Amino acid sequence: xKKGESYPxxxxxxxxxxxxxQIFGHSAVRIFNDGSFRNGDTVLNRSVGDLRxxxxxxxxxxxxxxxxIIIY
Numbered sequence: 001x002k003k004g005e006s007y008p009x010x011x012x013x014x015x016x017x018x019x020x021x022q023i024f025g026h027s028a029v030r031i032f033n034d035g036s037f038r039n040g041d042t043v044l045n046r047s048v049g050d051l052r053x054x055x056x057x058x059x060x061x062x063x064x065x066x067x068x069i070i071i072y
Contacts, residue, residue: 006070009035
């Protein structure tokens with residue numbers, strides 16, 4: 001994805017199947033738990049090799065949880 005792109009609902013096969021994020025340049029990504037940019041979010045400004053290391057809430061992590069995304 002490029003800066004300025006967003007997906008209110010990730011394409012088939014991607015939703016809730018993302019376990020790492022690679023960020024290039026001076027970009028950032030805002031990830032959301034549910035589609036339509038809802039129900040919990042966080043902003044990442046660096047690559048994350050394992051989203052099990054990024055806390056979500058209630059003892060959960062962002063691993064296999066992302067359903068919508070915005071690139072800045």
